[in-house]
Structure formats: C-alpha cells, structure tokens
Amino acid sequence: MQRPRIAVHKFASCDGCQLAFLNAGAALLTLAQRVDIVHFAEAGWLDPLAEVDIAFVEGSISTPHDIERIRAVRASANYLVTLGACATAGGLQALRNGIRESANWVADLYASPQYIESLPESRPISAHVKVDLEIWGCPVTTEQVLGATANLLNGVAPVNPGEPVCVECKRRGHACVVVTQNAPCMGPVTRTGCGALCPGVGRACYGCFGPAELPNAASMAKHFEQSGLSKREVARRFLFITSAAQPFADIGRHYQDE
Amino acid sequence: MHADRFLPHAALQGLYEALAERGYAVIAPRVKDGAIFYEESRHPDSLPWGIRLEQDAGASRAVQDTHTQCFAWANGPQALKPLTFAPRETLWRIKRTAVGFAVEAIEHAARPLAVIGTRACDLAALSIQDRHFLGGPYPDPGYAARREDMLLIAVNCTHPASTCFCASTGYGPAAEAGFDLALTELEGGFVARAGSARGEELLAALTLENATPEQAEAAAASVRHAAESQTRAIPGTQLRDALMARLDHPRWREVAERCLACGNCTLVCPTCFCHAEVELPELDGSGSLHAREWDSCFGERHAYIHGKQLRPEISQRYRQWLTHKLATWHEQFGRSGCVGCGRCIAWCPVGIDITEEATALLK
Numbered sequence: 001m002q003r004p005r006i007a008v009h010k011f012a013s014c015d016g017c018q019l020a021f022l023n024a025g026a027a028l029l030t031l032a033q034r035v036d037i038v039h040f041a042e043a044g045w046l047d048p049l050a051e052v053d054i055a056f057v058e059g060s061i062s063t064p065h066d067i068e069r070i071r072a073v074r075a076s077a078n079y080l081v082t083l084g085a086c087a088t089a090g091g092l093q094a095l096r097n098g099i100r101e102s103a104n105w106v107a108d109l110y111a112s113p114q115y116i117e118s119l120p121e122s123r124p125i126s127a128h129v130k131v132d133l134e135i136w137g138c139p140v141t142t143e144q145v146l147g148a149t150a151n152l153l154n155g156v157a158p159v160n161p162g163e164p165v166c167v168e169c170k171r172r173g174h175a176c177v178v179v180t181q182n183a184p185c186m187g188p189v190t191r192t193g194c195g196a197l198c199p200g201v202g203r204a205c206y207g208c209f210g211p212a213e214l215p216n217a218a219s220m221a222k223h224f225e226q227s228g229l230s231k232r233e234v235a236r237r238f239l240f241i242t243s244a245a246q247p248f249a250d251i252g253r254h255y256q257d258e
Numbered sequence: 259m260h261a262d263r264f265l266p267h268a269a270l271q272g273l274y275e276a277l278a279e280r281g282y283a284v285i286a287p288r289v290k291d292g293a294i295f296y297e298e299s300r301h302p303d304s305l306p307w308g309i310r311l312e313q314d315a316g317a318s319r320a321v322q323d324t325h326t327q328c329f330a331w332a333n334g335p336q337a338l339k340p341l342t343f344a345p346r347e348t349l350w351r352i353k354r355t356a357v358g359f360a361v362e363a364i365e366h367a368a369r370p371l372a373v374i375g376t377r378a379c380d381l382a383a384l385s386i387q388d389r390h391f392l393g394g395p396y397p398d399p400g401y402a403a404r405r406e407d408m409l410l411i412a413v414n415c416t417h418p419a420s421t422c423f424c425a426s427t428g429y430g431p432a433a434e435a436g437f438d439l440a441l442t443e444l445e446g447g448f449v450a451r452a453g454s455a456r457g458e459e460l461l462a463a464l465t466l467e468n469a470t471p472e473q474a475e476a477a478a479a480s481v482r483h484a485a486e487s488q489t490r491a492i493p494g495t496q497l498r499d500a501l502m503a504r505l506d507h508p509r510w511r512e513v514a515e516r517c518l519a520c521g522n523c524t525l526v527c528p529t530c531f532c533h534a535e536v537e538l539p540e541l542d543g544s545g546s547l548h549a550r551e552w553d554s555c556f557g558e559r560h561a562y563i564h565g566k567q568l569r570p571e572i573s574q575r576y577r578q579w580l581t582h583k584l585a586t587w588h589e590q591f592g593r594s595g596c597v598g599c600g601r602c603i604a605w606c607p608v609g610i611d612i613t614e615e616a617t618a619l620l621k
Contacts, residue, residue, distance in 0.1 A: 027541055030541045030542045031541060033542070034541065034542065034543065146541055147538070149541065150538075150539040150540065150541045151539055153539075153541070153543060154539045154543060154546075156537075156539065159536070161558075161559075162558050163521070163553075163554075163557045163558065163559070164518075164519070164520045164521065164557075166520040166521055166522050166525070166607075167520075167521050167525065167552065167553070167554060167557065170335075170336075170345075170521075170522065170525035170526065170552065171345035171346055171525075171551060171552050172345070173295065173336065173340060173345070174291070175290065175291035175292055175293040175295070175335065176293075176335065176522065176605055176607070178316070178607040179293075179316060179317055179318050179335075179604065179605050179607065180291065180292035180293050180318055180319065180320075181292065182317070185607070187520070188518040188519075188520035188522070188607050189518060189520075202291055212519075213557070213558040214519045214558065214570075214572060214575075215518075215519075216514075216515075216516075216517065216518045216519060216572060218515075219515060219516050219517070219518055219608060220518060223607065223608050
C-alpha cells in the first residue's frame, strides 16, 4: 500500500508553527515511517507542487504571489490543514488591516520599496481557498498537530476543541489570575490548546489561540475596564495575535475608536 | 461514645507522623499563588498559619495576618474533587490486533490519602459524588480506587468567607457525618472528635487530654458564630417547581450578558461531575487511549448531539447549569446540588452570584 503523502507549506509567518513537527522528537521518526514527507522546506524537502494527501499550511496570505501559491497548494492537496494564528486568522501582521496609512509604511521602512508587493490586508488561508481543518495557536503545539495527524491517518475526523483556556487551567489546578490578582486574563474568551501556559506561571493569558467557541468578548472587555484598564489598553488585549478574528476584531476596534 | 479530646497545635506533627505510619500520604491545605490548595504535605509548617482569606464575588486574596491559627479561612478553589474525580484520566486502552482490536483495562493503583482540613460543604458534596460515581450497578473503578482508603479529617468552619452560604443550604458550617475525625480550631489547638473507628484509633494513639467543658463550649460557639455571620443565603432549598416555572424569565438573558461561558463555576463546584470522553489515537496506528476529562455544561461539547448544538446561546447554558443544580437535581438525587460553598461566586471572573440570580429569578 502506498504511504500517505504530506507537505508543509509556509506563507507570511515566523516559521514557528512548523517547529511543532521538528520539535516532536521520537514522534517525528514515527511520523516519517507512516507517511512520505514530500515538501517541507524548513526540514529540507522541496517539491511544492507535489500531489499530497494532507497539506499543512503555516502563514497568512499577504502578497499577490501568495494567492497564486495557495491556490496551487489547494489544487494539489486532498485535505488542507492550517497551522496557527497567521494561517487561521491572519496573524499578528493583520494588525495593519484597515489602517489607511499602512501603504506608506513600506516607503518608510524599506530602502528599495519598489520590490515590496504587499496586499492591503493580511488574510487567513480560508479567505482564499477551502480549508478542511483549522488548528489555532501561536505557536501550535506538537500535541495538537500530531494529534490531528494521528486522527487523519486513522481515518477519523480530528476534534478541534473550542473550549476556553479556563477549563484546562482548572484541570491543571492553577490559581485563577483574574480572581487572585485582578489580572486582565483573556483565558475566559480564548480557545484552549496551549495547556493554560501563562496562567500556570501566574500571568494573564494573551489570547494567542484565538476566540473560544462562544466568547462573550463584550463582557470580558467591560470587566477589563472595570478592573482598571483604559479603553486603549482594553483594545490592545483583543487586537493582538488574532486581531482579525471575530469577535476580537470588532470589540477591539470599538474600544480603540472610543 | 468517646469524649472530645484537645489536640494542641504542637501535636499536629504527631498526627502527621501517625498518619504516615499507617500508610497514608497526607494532603493538607497550603497557600500557593495567592490561593489555598490541598496538596501533599509532610509537615504542619506548610499549613496556612496566620492566613486570612478576603473573598468576594470574583475575588479571592490570601492575606498574611498576625493571628496564630491555621484554619481561619473558608476554602480554596478546590478541595476533594480533584483527588477523587480526576481532572484527566485514561479509562481504557485499545490495541490493534490481526483480526480487529482488543480492549485493555487500566490498573487503577491509588495511594491511601489522609485529607486534613475537609470542610462540611465538601463532605456534603463528596456524598453526592460518591453516589454518582459509585452508586448503581457500574461503579467507576478509578474513583473507587481513590476513594476507598481515603481518611477524612474535617475541620469545622469558624471563619466563613463573604461568599459562603452553607448555613442556608443546611450543609455546614459543622461537619455532621462522613468524616473520620472532626476538628474545631481554637487558640492553641483543636477540639477533636472521632467519627469512625479509624478516627478513634488515631486519637487514642496520640494520647491526648480530654477537652475541657470550656473548650467544648468555645468550639461550639465559634461554629455557631460562623453560621450566624454568613451574609449570603440561597432563597430556599426546594426551588424545583419555582425555577422550572420560570424557564422564560428575562433574567436568563440579563445574566448571559455578563456570563463569559468560561465554565469556571462548574469546575470549582464540588458537586459538578460532568466530563467528556476523548479518543487519543497513537501516531503509529497501533492503538488508542480512551480518556475522560473534566467538562462543563457551558462548553460546546456538552449539548452537541449528533451534529446539532442544542444550547447555542449563553443564556441557555447558564439556565441549564442553574436549573440542574438547584431544580432538576432534586429529581436525580433527592436533594439540591448546591452545598453552599460559594466557590462559584468567588471564582467567577465577573463575579456572578448564584444566590443573587436565584433570588432575582424567583421574583
């Protein structure tokens, strides 16, 4: 029987989510025995147009060339998985979306701006092609990525929990930083997957994994304000790593504009 | 019946040692990250000496005070529940075979635990959890293994938090049953009463003086005072008919504007037992682990049934939680599911108060 073929593609991103594969240790060897990895530039395999069973895509779409590439990736893949905040929500770089002056930044930042060809907005993969599974995170974890892969290799639709960070935080027995420190923790409205990393070391959640399944962002924002944050500070809690994801985008801009 | 004894603070180390000699790992409260947690402990030095708990809706602060007691606080976010109903646990293992698959049982080896500082509210909650996990024809083997040899040393509550309302539910502040030893803290030590043969044997081994009538009265008075000083109350213990007649009350939508649907109330609730089961396949295709983890009726999985989300709105999820806890629980267990520990009030990030919501719903 022919082994399943996988590819790992990169768009506008920091390369960090692909490390979920490279940091997997012994599991990476197991994976390599079960599948043929045909394209994975960060690990050395180059065949971007190869037909594959699963294409993992990191990064957002931010140039006209990206649009052509993602269409080719989609056409060559049976199942497409986005990895992380950039591919799933536009990423940190989506902070430029909707800011009119952003077009001038290129001239200010680059010595030869004529070589820069950016789209006005950084958009998620799903804005351009059909996505079969979105894995949230900044970065995604090995457990998420290999867990989804193991399900797919067994012919099972992967589960993608949208539960809030609080649920995992309580399973791990951490002290709630909202209740004990009045910290502006995004955990109640943020999707789990990180293992409640920040509250586990006494820090407020930054919302890296994007909105939870049923996030009450309006109540969360109001609570932050009542806890002493300025409107601008409230806006920054929501307009950060997944600034383009709803409802973070709307609530963040509402507080920013006030 | 044996007389009450007096256990001086200085004799606590002897109690720890006696428990260790009898094969128990001691679980006791300690302050960690600004809250009180129950963790393994070898020495009474780690108890919350001089700690006072400032608690209100959505806020809890463990504050170092100058007093010399170690149980002058009400409770932390958890007590017994994580020790018996594990937050995450593998239930069975599937192995792929030449002809299909085989199911392998998991061995549930548990160390005997002695828990020092169990509150009356948590004992009441434990009896519900026992019935849920151990009652009926299929007792849960993991829960049973952890529960079987558990020794419970209750400490009657003398310093309720502003969030406490056990006096109105009838489940506190004094431990009535289900303990091996019950202590009431005074200056300098505890009035100790045995609740089982194991407890009596422990007290006898510690060679303690009998409590004086003055000590016994002081202990009773401080528990009475704990009941009288509670400021919150649940508006009745038979709310089934009243709440089920108000399923369309506008209050459900009002509370949903504040409710974050984060599930914290259910996760700190000592009687909530909802869980989800997940399948964790091995990457090499050799098999799969079937695990159980804490879940919440505020989460998407709870009412997702065969492709349909039955409760897509926060108001519906809050209503599900509150009406189960205070109303339909009666049909299931013959009592309310609320023991009055107040954790759902203190540990709600936005401070939603079950006593306030229930009161408003009855109007």
